Amino acid sequence: MTTASVILKPKRAQPFFGRHPWVFAGAVEKVDGKPADGDEVILRTSAGNFVARGLFNNHSKILVRLYSWDEAKPLDRDFFRDRLAHAIKLRHDVLKLNHGPTAAYRVCFSESDILSGLIVDRYGEWLTAQFTALGLANRREMIADILRELLNPRGIYLRTEKGIGKLEGCELHDGLLSGEPPPAEIVIEENGLKFAVNLAEGQKTGYYLDQRDNRAAVAKMCEGKRVLDAFSYSGGFGVYAAKGGAASVSCVDASDAALTLAKRNADLNGLTQVTTAKADVFNHLTALAQEKQQFDVVVLDPPKFARNRAALPDAIQGYRRLHKLAMKLLAPDGILVSCCCTGLIKMTDLEEIIAQVAMDAKRDTQILERRGPSADHPVAVSCRESGYLKCIVSRVT
Template sequence: MPASTVALRVKPNRHFPFYARHPWVHAHALAAADTEFACGQIVDLTDHDGNWLGQGLANPDSKLRVRLYSFDPDRALDDSLWAERIDAAIDRRRLDSQHRAGDDEAERLVFSESDLLSGLIVDRYADCLSVQFTAAGIWRFRDTIVNHLMQATGCRAIKIQIDQRTARLEGMEPIDTWFNERWAADEGETEDPFARPVQYRQNGLNLSVDLRSGQKTGGYLDQALNHAQAARYLTGRRVLDVCCYHGGFGLVAAVSGAAEVLGIDSSEAALQQAAENVQRNSLSNVTFRQADCFDALKELAGESQQFDAVILDPPRFAGSRHQVASAMRAYARLNALAIDLLPPGGILVTCSCSGRVSVADFHDMLTDVGKRRRRDLILLQTRGAAPDHPVAASCPESEYLKCVIAQVH
């Protein structure tokens, strides 16, 4: 384990983001290092003239070479820092009394940069935690982080994950392990607490999440309030829910009075979980079809189908700035296909989780789609992520989710 601290300089005129406390130091912003440094090495970042900017953790195998955690020269990166940041993140979720999650519900407890813990995401599903490490540097402190999470939350089990994509980008090995109430998976405990889906409640529904095979930390908690808000426009309507995953928008619409819901997703496992959620909540007005989102919309148009509302919640189309142009074309195509299935007065709920795509970009895309399809789009609401996904002013990339509710004429 690296113990010493190494100093790294940024190139001339590349220091301004760190005055604003931005936590990411990309490799191309750094001057050539005088010494080698290891993954997890504590770094004192300086400007080109040697003036101290902040302290972080290095990863020589990642394009995101340093993640900064302290901008106070008197605040070192030690075990107490991680504990304080975790406690502050949990307390932050208790500030909003209206949206405070109950013990049997789900919430995001730690949201990486937004909670000043770059590379750490923690979701709570009832009495279980799902933890995703997205940075190799902070992995060095995993024991401290896991132990404090167990103490601070009192949860019975913690699932730890490093997914394939993160492992590739960060030069790590994928990780899929767990800790139970005895704190360690290798201390004689034989039953995996996540061998079966974890039960929880959300928006009045009884749901479950498979923390073994689910996306990211298991589900998509950022859309929880958008599910409920969209459902208010869908009473009595025939609804198409595209990229429905575990049911999300469609299930809340169904229980809130939608006449009929058809869910589309390309994942057989996701649809199986969605079907179980339908059965668990005794819903009779929801069906599913396994298909690619683009293919499904074209097939439904070919069948002369029409819906009173279409929901689009696709995966991220732009993972980097180089993919933004192609992502915008994909969003335009998807939304155009959806609009073709809507009569005048129909409701379009359309989302983007691509952080590189701004709200203005997304609105411009919808304007262009309306022009090309000769339809008027009236934007009723533009929403973001739930309050348990706060945004760090110093890291605008943490404001990633767009959810537009529109009426189409």
């Protein structure tokens, strides 16, 4: 069967020769052939020259996701096996994250591993898979088979992202994709600390692997300190802080289940100075400020505040309000840890928010570190939108 071609408008090919993987409908002149959603297509210039191979989805704003820039390499099982093997090689041979049956790391990170729409995480002997593109979702059995061949997990659990069904035109539901179902609790090890993970009910794919190195960096600043971990989820920053010698750690989150995990994680590591508070974080921080309570380290790690540009002004206001509260709670010479996973907000935007709030609070503030995600969440230079996580560590005097 002849592979359909997607023809670009004149002078629109340069980003795709540069290996950006997203072809929006506005860049396309016409489609030669009648590809079904999820079918392989060839992207061509207006002159008919080959650019790349991709997967078509007329339902999505991203009309074609690109995967291969070699005309001789179709998007078959061998192609996806090579891509996944290359991703695994980074984590095993370069980053040395495969340290045994309790290891946890990101196996494949979508655009960053040139597999747009696929996220795979390892938690001990189980994998989670998340499909955010219809083309790969339609190939999930093949991808699960490749993952079994390469990593031999006991099971693969499918996690879905809210809103993807509407955006991509595919209906997926959380559940077992392959092998044995995961137990209610899997205990992983990270930098010598133990964490309990619930693959079926936890946020994202079960745990925030992207903050691994940031947690370790912040822990070094917590000895003898009073620490507030806001939006703590399962207590990642808080547990690291306690292990780093913090005098006290308060984990605040709106989720009972998350705080139960946070307490469990403190217990797993024999840490007795961790307490939890179930509350709306903004309201709780406001109440603490009114009580004139103070902390030596404040960690702000909120969820994504904006999923599209229309929501960006409200998101910026949310980050600004959060930082105003943190400034009120920080003791002199306190450490402020500002995390932002809203991809539409850049590092410079986050710096500007911190600068404006510090100026309003009349507090001298020094940026000590600008950090990103752990290295198993690399940023593709051809798709820098994959660099979503910002973490700024500041000293507030």
